[in-house]
Amino acid sequence: MKITSVDVVQVEVPAYDPPFVWRKGLSGSEPAVTGAWLVLKTDTGIVGLSFTGRGAILQDAVERRLRAELLGQDPLAREYLWNRLWESDRMERYPVALMSVIDIALWDIGAKAAGMPLHQLLGSFRSEIPAYASTVTYSSIEEYLDVADQCLELGFTAIKLHAWGDPRQDAKLSLALREHVGPDVPLMYDGSAGFDLLDATYVGKALAEADYLWYEEPMREFSVTAYKRLAERVDVPLMVCEVAEGAHMATADFIASGCAGAVRAGPGLRGGITGAMRTAHLADSFLLRAEIHGGGLAARHLCLAISNTTYYEALVDSNPVRRPAEVDASGNVTATTTPGIGWESEWALNGVPAALLEMGAVNFH
Ligand SMILES: [Mg+2]
Known part of the structure; x- marks a missing residue:
């Protein structure tokens, strides 16, 4: 299997409702933010997905380094790709959550390829x-x-x-x-x-x-x-x-x-x-x-x-x-029962994000 495209689809995430306080107001629920789906398409038609609330940061990292790093690679070689990212973190100093966004999309592909829920x-x-x-x-x-x-x-x-x-x-x-x-x-x-x-x-x-x-x-x-x-x-x-x-x-x-x-x-x-x-x-x-x-x-x-x-x-x-x-x-x-992470079962309740439909990222593999 090969990764054929690496895309970031930015979406507007509304403010948390109702908002809440964390500690003495030092932090709390998120305001409206620009989030993003990471969409990894493969030559088998399986699509790996992952989401972050830090859309602009993901976009930047993908444009400068991660797309080139992932294109053409075998998405099932998760250990290899994890270690490649770990090495590039030495220079990039990614935000701590960013490697996770990539890794989760790869596991989504792996579990879909296996026809199993991730667990x-x-x-x-x-x-x-x-x-x-x-x-x-x-x-x-x-x-x-x-x-x-x-x-x-x-x-x-x-x-x-x-x-x-x-x-x-x-x-x-x-x-x-x-x-x-x-x-x-x-x-x-x-x-x-x-x-x-x-x-x-x-x-x-x-x-x-x-x-x-x-x-x-x-x-x-x-x-x-x-x-x-x-x-x-x-x-x-x-x-x-x-x-x-x-x-x-x-x-x-x-x-x-x-x-x-x-x-x-x-x-x-x-x-x-x-x-x-x-x-x-x-x-x-x-x-x-x-x-x-x-x-x-x-x-x-x-x-x-x-x-x-x-x-x-x-x-x-x-x-x-x-x-x-x-x-x-x-x-x-419990966890979702559909193959992969199970984003699709959430969408069954809340609707498919329009931006993913538009780019053809949703095919329910
Ligand atoms: Mg804690």
């Missing part, structure tokens, strides 16, 4: 997985407790907080939530890199006291030493290496330092499906879990394929809480 091609481990409710940032402890009640009523069996990034308030909230839901609901806390070592230690002590399952990304992930010191000072498992560059190789250093209670993997930030699987296998050899970062179609396939993962991350983004469409009434998630 089956990867080697299915399970047919469904529980989702945890991953909250946005709400205004008060009382609102969080109300949201937690709604999540449990909707079928969720575990809850992860994204709070304000204020160590004292976040610690108070974490303790109040444990008190509120009782001892049996798994709880997690995600700091979204809001703290330095001193504040991260303060919050970590509260999370240990409240028996949290994991303490995720309390600090920026540039200093493995800071994470090592945090792990020595707190008694809650640290969930590490979500956004650090370096795919599975950065994860290796976190593990080697001894700080990792578990690690992040995922389709977006750890080198695509290829990088996520490498990360998961690396973690597995240390008997560590590799929990998938973020939701979406590709994440769902990884959740079904990776043995040492336990949850799907489902964003709870409003109050009243809406149950995300992919989560069932028991709080579980």
Whole structure:
């Protein structure tokens, strides 16, 4: 098989509705952006697709380097192409998510060629997985407790907080939530890199006291030493290496330092499906879990394929809480059953993007 064209189809993505806040408004839901589909056509008629919310960046990288890199190549040679991209990253310094966009489209082709949903091609481990409710940032402890009640009523069996990034308030909230839901609901806390070592230690002590399952990304992930010191000072498992560059190789250093209670993997930030699987296998050899970062179609396939993962991350983004469409009434998630990643099954619900129809990228292989 050969790649015969490499196209970027830009599309306007409306602002997230309703918008939400992240931490103390430092970031939040995306405004309207120009996203893009990466469309890889092949000489067999199979088309590989992948999407990014950073359309202009993808367009630039494709025009300058990636089209020439991919044209004429065998799209099933994913390991070769992953390593080619990795080498060119040395000069290009791609945004961390960009390699993933390419890799996901290649896996879409591979799974379509095999006639299987992606998780089956990867080697299915399970047919469904529980989702945890991953909250946005709400205004008060009382609102969080109300949201937690709604999540449990909707079928969720575990809850992860994204709070304000204020160590004292976040610690108070974490303790109040444990008190509120009782001892049996798994709880997690995600700091979204809001703290330095001193504040991260303060919050970590509260999370240990409240028996949290994991303490995720309390600090920026540039200093493995800071994470090592945090792990020595707190008694809650640290969930590490979500956004650090370096795919599975950065994860290796976190593990080697001894700080990792578990690690992040995922389709977006750890080198695509290829990088996520490498990360998961690396973690597995240390008997560590590799929990998938973020939701979406590709994440769902990884959740079904990776043995040492336990949850799907489902964003709870409003109050009243809406149950995300992919989560069932028991709080579980499964993957699409059509060959490939399954973009086509989403379109069956929401319509095919007009720009893809126009260029003949959609042929439902
Ligand atoms: Mg996170």
